[in-house]
Structure formats: structure tokens, C-alpha cells
Amino acid sequence: MAMTDLALNDGRSMPQLGLGTWKLPDAQAPIAVRRALDLGYRLIDTAAIYRNERGVGEGVQGSDAFVTTKLWNDRQGDPAAALDESLALLGRDSVDLYLIHWPAPGQALYVDAWKALIELRDAGKTRSIGVSNFLPEQLDAIIDATGVVPVVNQIELHPRHQRREERAYHAAHDIVTQSWSPLGQGGDLLHDPAILRVADKHARSAAQVVIAWHIAHGFSVIPKAADPEHLSDNFAALDLTLDDEDIAAIDALERNERMGEDARAM
Numbered sequence: 001m002a003m004t005d006l007a008l009n010d011g012r013s014m015p016q017l018g019l020g021t022w023k024l025p026d027a028q029a030p031i032a033v034r035r036a037l038d039l040g041y042r043l044i045d046t047a048a049i050y051r052n053e054r055g056v057g058e059g060v061q062g063s064d065a066f067v068t069t070k071l072w073n074d075r076q077g078d079p080a081a082a083l084d085e086s087l088a089l090l091g092r093d094s095v096d097l098y099l100i101h102w103p104a105p106g107q108a109l110y111v112d113a114w115k116a117l118i119e120l121r122d123a124g125k126t127r128s129i130g131v132s133n134f135l136p137e138q139l140d141a142i143i144d145a146t147g148v149v150p151v152v153n154q155i156e157l158h159p160r161h162q163r164r165e166e167r168a169y170h171a172a173h174d175i176v177t178q179s180w181s182p183l184g185q186g187g188d189l190l191h192d193p194a195i196l197r198v199a200d201k202h203a204r205s206a207a208q209v210v211i212a213w214h215i216a217h218g219f220s221v222i223p224k225a226a227d228p229e230h231l232s233d234n235f236a237a238l239d240l241t242l243d244d245e246d247i248a249a250i251d252a253l254e255r256n257e258r259m260g261e262d263a264r265a266m
Helices: 029-039 053-060 079-090 110-122 136-146 164-173 193-202 206-216 228-239 244-251
Strands: 005-007 013-015 018-020 043-045 066-071 095-100 126-132 152-156 176-180
Touching: 018 029, 029 043, 029 053, 029 228, 043 053, 053 066, 053 079, 066 079, 079 095, 079 110, 095 110, 095 152, 110 126, 110 136, 126 136, 136 164, 152 164, 164 176, 193 206, 193 244, 206 228, 206 244
Parallel strands: 018 043, 043 066, 066 095, 095 126, 126 152, 152 176
Antiparallel strands: 005 013
16 A cells, blocks of 8 residues: 655645544553554654653654644743653654644734744754644734745544635645544444445445545545554555545535534634
């Protein structure tokens, strides 16, 4: 199974499929990350608020993994110190991608935080910079203030919450859309009759079908898994090609069904 890389607007690239580590305990992270890397995953996503950066760092040690971590809301006033703390836990001199985790507009700090991330990139502490959970108006604010466009916006995105307005903005600004909770947190989405029909058609799992839908749309996708069977099953989506009829059937599942927080409120 060949891993596709997505071009970033800063001239770099990132693997399209990765491992999300939200809710993965620090003690379990090294084993899960190593399993993923052994299967062929090359993108590992963590965050300061996940409190598993030490375990993730242990898991990626000695590998060429693409590592993402994130700046939590309470550190937007001092991103340099926050990244240094993350790097110490990860056991690295730099990360591949550093994201502002949420805009937290009530703090009115995210534009200054973005300016600080630009300085951290220029200093070599992170190779690329991006954001997570930003809405178009918040992206406008940081781009207008700095002229620097994030390489990635990581947002909740799955067949029942397809974020078409945000995706159109990203496409117009050459920002990679990265999907978190891409499987709808493993809920009843994976039992939806439309998903199951496509799964039966291809003799594949429902999770593989949903991941393949993300990949077909050109998103980067980071499903969380720790169980060896789930890790392997998710990775096998790379060699599943959906046809136009399959994609249209899944596109029709839009319900604007958010599972996480609203970026306007965080």
C-alpha cells in the first residue's frame, strides 16, 4: 500500500493518512505509535492537551515519522515556551508541524499567537505551521495580519459533518484540510446503511470506506486507533478506491452533525 503525500503551501509535504492520538494514555502511546510505524504510517498527531507527548516521542524515536503537536489555548500568550515544553517531552529539537489548537476568540490572542508561530518556524523549531478548528473569518484575520497562510487547518470532518464552506475556503487558499474524528468517533456512522452498502460492495470494513472517502476528497485524515486490528484495518483503506457512485452516496449523508466544540465558543 503506497502512502500518498500532500503538498503544503510552504514547499514541504505531509503524509495523507496518519495516526491520531487523542485520548491515548501516555503509557500506551509508545506501543501504539510503534505498531503504527511498523505498519507503514508516517504521520503521528499529538497535542499538549493530550498529555501523551512523552509517550509519542518515545514511540517515534529513531524513525522518520512526520510529527505534529499543538499549542493549547492557555499558552497562546507564550507559544515559544509552550513549544519548548512540548519538544522536551517529545525528545526532539523540532517538530514537522505546529498548530494553534483552537482560535479561542474570547482571549483575542490567536493573531499574536500566529505571529509567534511564524517566528518559531523561522527559528527552526517547527518546519511548518498551521491551525486547527479555525473558521474562515479567523483564517482571514491571521492571513491579513501577517501575509502567511497556514499549511493546514485541522477540523472536525466526517460524512455527517462535511464542512463544505471551510473546505472551499481551504481550496481557494491552498490550505490542506485535515480531518479529525474522521470516523464520527466510531459511533453509529459506521452502521449507516449507505456506508454498509459501499462496504459490502467492496468487501471492506465500514471504517475503511469512510477513510477512503476522506482520501478520495484529498483530505489528510488522522483516525485514532491503538488496537492492532484497528490500526491495520484503517491503514488498509489506502488501497481502496471508491467510484463516483460510492462517493456521491457518502456525500449525501451530510447532517451538520457536530460532535466536538464550536470554534466560535472555544
